[in-house]
Amino acid sequence: MASTTYPPARPVAKPVMAMPGARALGDQRAVATPQAAATQTGIWVCVCAIFMCFAALISALVVREGASTDWRHLALPRILYFNTLVLMLSSYTLEVCRHRFAASVRQEAGPSETPLPDLFPWLYATILLGSIFVVGQYLAWRALEASGFYLATNPSSSFFYVLTAMHGLHVLGGMAGLIYMARRLARSVSIKQASALGATAVYWHFMGFLWIFLFLVMAIRL
């Protein structure tokens, strides 16, 4: 019976999204614990479910467009382009944050009592950009209303509001996750947060990809 502090973990079914540079450590601690693996699996399961939800809405959109002749095409509010850039930027800032997180763990090679200041501005920037995105989406709604398209005005506008609202709600959820990570990291920056931070990042980047996909669909079909 071996008695190392961290016995070799059993092979994990999915490739682990370890932090950047972790493997270079050659440190066994970088390999996933079952709980960390479960966090990774879990976030991808979430992504599947959310994707399915939007797939159902988009199928409904396609069917509805073909079902009747009352569809009026929308001019998408211009601010959506700005919002898209903001969301893309927020993914970038989150990635920088993760990089610095990896660097912190590498440097300290162990749990840290004082949070290194490096990663936090980038995390806060992500949260800020996320807020700007949400506000921007709300402004897009106002712009559309100003041009006379409300929720029930036309099926095209109905789908616009439903799709952006659903996406916006999920973005707010992602921001809650980011705020939660900020608080956890404020307590300590250690390898134990790697999988949670990684999962938060997967979710946030998915929000970005999903937005681009939705934007394209809306631009083409609405």
Added chain:
Amino acid sequence: MGKVFCVLLVIITLVSVYPIIAHTWWPPPTISTTGPSVDRQLDETMVGTGVLFISSQLILAGFVWAFGGRKGKIKNWPGGHKPVVAFGIIIVGLEILSLTFVGSKAWAAMYLAPPNEHALRVDVQAEQFAFFFRYAGPDGVFGGVHPELISDATGNYFGLDLEHDVASRDDIVVGSLTIPVDTPILLTLHSKDMIHNFYVPELRLQQDIVPGLEIPLHFTATKAGHYEIVCTQLCGLGHYSMRAFLDVLSQPDFDAWLKQQSGD
């Protein structure tokens, strides 16, 4: 205990199958040209599944009797699982292949074949909780339909514009479907509110009537008589009482009826 299970299951199986074989409760005789193909499909499926049902329940009963309470060395099914799996796939596979080929012909005859060009056209309006039928009248042309003019209170079930639309003035609107025997009929089904359904068991036909859609349904009745049309799609509190009658008349009788209706 196993013996009780076995006997009980045998009794259940035989009692269940009896009303099927004896036709105790059975579809009424069909009066439609496409009806016999549906009945053939039903009979074939009944025989095929009947054999499956009886044999599998009796095998279950027999095995429970034979191996209940046994305490010897366990045995495996001779040949292992492979013949069992193969049997399942092949037998069921063959059955579904044959059923699909024949069945899709029956289905196609009812729903995919185009209606006869000389079919008698009848417009059907379904609403909460009645059916109304419209014939084109002596001019042979149906008047236009205007939903905003529909009024149950004044009896304008189809929303006809009698003031401005000449073609609609001679349209015959009645509450039961009267048709001549051995004549192709083409119904156009409309609903003004909920999803309803047009079902005549003797015709072996039913079709949901969907608001916003115009759905054609065609058939030829082969036997004169008085039949019931019932709604099978839940449409509100009066769903259970939503019905109309189908009267299949001989050609002379139908002509007389039509003449009388036009005269009104």
Added chain:
Amino acid sequence: MSDTSAQPEVHHHGPPQAFIRKYVFSLDHKVIGLQYYGLALVAVFIGMVLSWLFRIHLGWANMAIPGLQLLSPNGAPGGVMTPEYYLSLLTMHGTIMVFFVLTNAPFAGFGNYFLPIQIAAEDMAFPRFNMMSFWTTFVAFLVLMAAFFVHDGPPISGWTAYATLSSVGKAAGPGEALGQDLWIVSIGFFCIGQLLGSLNFIATTLDLRTKGMKLARMPLSTWAWFITACIGLLAFADLLPGAILLLLDRTAGTSFFSPAGLVVGDVVQPHSGGSPLLWQHLFWFFGHPEVYIAIIPAFGIVAHILPAFMRKPMLGGMRVMIGCMTAAAFLSYMVWGHHMFVSGMNPFSAITFSVPTLIITIPFTVATLIFLGSIYGANLRFTSASLFSLGFISVFISGGISGFFLAQPSIDVYVHATYFVVAHFHFVMAVAAIFGIFAGSYFWMPKMVGRMMDETLGKLHFWLTFIGVYCIFMPMHYLGLAGNVRRYAAFTDNYMIPLIPVHKFITIAALLTGAAQLIFLYNLFHTRFWGPIAPENPWEATSLEWSTPSPPPFDNFGGKHPVVYQDPYEYGVEGPQDYVMQTAPGKVTAT
């Protein structure tokens, strides 16, 4: 026996002390499983009583049911049920049974309790989400029950809530006001609860298995729960947006499902261009996988229980059964249109849906044949659990047979929306799935509460129920063949009036069979407080739940991390005992 260094400590949380944390907002999957089971028990009782009420009305249309006017003065003035109240009770019966009983008990109930134990995990992967999933489901139940008490009563559109009856709002009739809105909100919450549950099941199964527990060594019940969770993930993720769109049509004036030109009771509705068929597609794309969510856990539970009472593994081992369940799950997403053959969709699609529907009969037939072939040469032991498992095979055959008819559009054209359909889905869901739940209850109750259930009462429960369900649901096939339409509050058509005596027979059978369920309730209650203490492994079974005390300690295995060496159904082996536990090391010599 167990290697404590097998995996690092994965303590999520210490054992709770406070009552609220221990029994109410518990993070322990065992408590959550019992909570789901308890909710299902309450729900099934309510659903059953509802069915008695409306079935009494069917047999005796003008009879005053004493007390019914208390539940709804509008719906049953003087105790005589109005047609709209009949439809309300029918709608609530279906909704409660399909969602809160058949999705809850076999999957969320037993699955939450036993999946982690069967793979020797300490708990589910995300205990807090697990707790949230139960309480979300509970809130969904409360919201649904609230529909009974609003002024216009519960919705009347059936558990399928077809537009436009469900989408135009109050104008459609009584019950279609706030009641329908509450129904939709309840379903929405239910979807979220189930998605959180599926998340847990999938992550736990893939990542928290103990050492030696390869996927192929998981018991068939765990496989069934895992497959069901995968189905549920995509199915409920489709129902939720559908429900949202329906709610918007009703409350926000949108026209997703309501077309132009609707005139309801001489009032033109303001909608335009929507498609009622769109609702049906969205609903059944969820709805068909949902019924497989109802049956596959029961299948897995029976496949797990039978080997213990046959003293031999399933014919073909794990692979055939797993293959059947996986094939059925995969195909379940391709067949939803068979609910819509005569719906007004393109008749050509009927054929494209019919083919995979018929193909789906293959894995289920193979699984049934495997069950039968496994009994050959077995040493059958008769207990309440094994009797219900054997009964499952019989009722599943009966229910599956009618599927062959319904899968063919050329026959469905005659039996669609008749009692033939009602017979089919009740046999496979209300009977077969419930038999799976009963089998699981008798099998696992000793482990869950630490006491043995009374076998005499259990066997009596089985005999009465087995005869009873055949008396209730077999005649419905004949009614359907005679053209008896479903969802009718009364039978006033000339050709249906002669069928009323059959309905009376069915109603009486239902009341008697319902009464027999009190035996089960009494047995549960009696066992909980006065049953004999259960040993660790009363059934001489092999899977991991039987290698821990009854009931299991807080972290399931008392700090140990069992290592698995064996396949899950090593029965009928040579040696002093005829079985080998999964945790026993060494090579097994099968007979």
